[in-house]
Amino acid sequence: MTQTITRSGPNSTWLDRLWETERPEYLDRDDVSPEVHQKIIHGLDRLMRVSGLYESFVRWTLRPVAGIARPRILELGAGHGALSRALLDKAPNALVTASDVYQASVDDMLAGPLGTHPRAEVKLIDATAIDEPDGTYDLAVFCQSLHHLPPSMIGDVLREGTRVARKLVIIDGYRMPWWAVPAMLAFFVPTALAMNGFHFTHDGVVSLRKMYSADSLQQIAAGAGLRLHTRFEPPFHLVATATR
Numbered sequence: 001m002t003q004t005i006t007r008s009g010p011n012s013t014w015l016d017r018l019w020e021t022e023r024p025e026y027l028d029r030d031d032v033s034p035e036v037h038q039k040i041i042h043g044l045d046r047l048m049r050v051s052g053l054y055e056s057f058v059r060w061t062l063r064p065v066a067g068i069a070r071p072r073i074l075e076l077g078a079g080h081g082a083l084s085r086a087l088l089d090k091a092p093n094a095l096v097t098a099s100d101v102y103q104a105s106v107d108d109m110l111a112g113p114l115g116t117h118p119r120a121e122v123k124l125i126d127a128t129a130i131d132e133p134d135g136t137y138d139l140a141v142f143c144q145s146l147h148h149l150p151p152s153m154i155g156d157v158l159r160e161g162t163r164v165a166r167k168l169v170i171i172d173g174y175r176m177p178w179w180a181v182p183a184m185l186a187f188f189v190p191t192a193l194a195m196n197g198f199h200f201t202h203d204g205v206v207s208l209r210k211m212y213s214a215d216s217l218q219q220i221a222a223g224a225g226l227r228l229h230t231r232f233e234p235p236f237h238l239v240a241t242a243t244r
């Protein structure tokens with residue numbers, strides 16, 4: 001029997017499933033102008049900077065390639081490219097390919113420091129169909145982006161990420177249980193509105209509803225025949241490492 005894949009996972013309650021949504025974020029809509037899109041992307045960058053989270057993202061990304069002298073790293077869904085830049089700073093021998101499926105983000109990254117960095121490349125790449133040969137990278141990382149994809153496409157990301165790289169690290173928001181939602185919204189909504197305005201706050205709330213639980217990712221990885229290790233990283237993140 002085919003099992004239905006939900007974002008909250010096979011062990012979730014009906015209240016968890018009620019909180020789930022497939023509503024698109026402004027970031028995912030074709031009818032949204034590049035200006036609004038990039039404002040949201042840069043708002044996210046600002047929030048990550050203020051909260052000091054890039055240091056954690058860099059640590060979680062580099063841990064699996066710690067023993068490799070010149071690691072080749074692919075960032076999928078890089079958006080503004082700040083994680084790729086931080087990886088290049090922290091790992092002076094790493095070769096980093098920053099990529100995104102959205103052309104305006106790729107153009108902005110090419111026009112910025114990544115476009116001229118001697119150890120960086122910038123490419124247009126869809127994480128569900130990566131146009132690279134098998135084993136091109138030691139590691140692929142997909143940060144705060146997986147929830148943009150529907151359950152039917154997550155297996156493709158896991159398969160493709162572990163085909164082009166030995167390991168795929170997924171960093172995304174931790175899916176809170178339904179009873180933690182009111183407290184989370186009380187903290188997030190005023191902070192996001194004050195910092196980055198309506199569009200960003202809308203996408204933030206929709207994102208919280210779209211995050212994948214560890215159980216859900218385990219179910220998808222098992223269906224794809226892949227190994228997946230997940231862990232909670234306080235205060236808000238899930239880190240999942242997929243291998244073949």
Ligand SMILES: C[S@@+](CC[C@H](N)C(=O)[O-])C[C@H]1O[C@@H](n2cnc3c(N)ncnc32)[C@H](O)[C@@H]1O
Nearest residue numbers: 044077078079100101102126127143144145148
């Ligand atoms: C919320 S932003 C995250 C940006 C950045 N990684 C960060 O952590 O701030 C999500 C990004 O995922 C990208 N994205 C969505 N679907 C994608 C796909 N199929 N392949 C690659 N990138 C994708 C979007 O274009 C966007 O840049």
